[in-house]
Amino acid sequence: LAKTTQPISMDSYEGQEVNITCSHNNIATNDYITWYQQFPSQGPRFIIQGYKTKVTNEVASLFIPADRKSSTLSLPRVSLSDTAVYYCLKRTYSSASKIIFGSGTRLSIRP
């Protein structure tokens, strides 16, 4: 199972929109993309999941282009509390099995 690839770290400021891109060149037809957020010493928390095009919830948006080889997590108007590590995972429908987390993106939000 290949990992996804994300930037190691990103910085932004309160009130800005933050976009974190994930690369998954070997994505298969049955794979979908899920993003998690992790604060220090806490378990990761589900943010959003998608298969293609755009998905939006109360927390974030997820953009997946037609070739599905990458995806972008968009956090609108970030605040200091969005400082965390964000993980992009590639999972397979109806085949929950071995899970490989990438290194994640450490997002730092400044005042």
Added chain:
Amino acid sequence: EAQVTQNPRYLITVTGKKLTVTCSQNMNHEYMSWYRQDPGLGLRQIYYSMNVEVTDKGDVPEGYKVSRKEKRNFPLILESPSPNQTSLYFCASSTTTGSNEKLFFGSGTQLSVL
């Protein structure tokens, strides 16, 4: 409240003394798994279970055992802990129904092996 409960939250032990970290979920999830998290190495899967009596190795299974006798429980067993197993451990569960599948994580167990 839907949750994954791990115990204990903190554990200090000595080399070779068998220990068990418990994990329980109240969401009737089929899938459960264990991870360890180390600085610079991220989250690595130790073992996973697709359902009762079905377990399989993750990326770093050496030195660990698991069992899944009941659907809600998935304990992690260290038969003879060593200092290199000092780490932050997380248990997680999820359904296996594809599009609605998301992992729910416990609060973590910080283990120190002296």
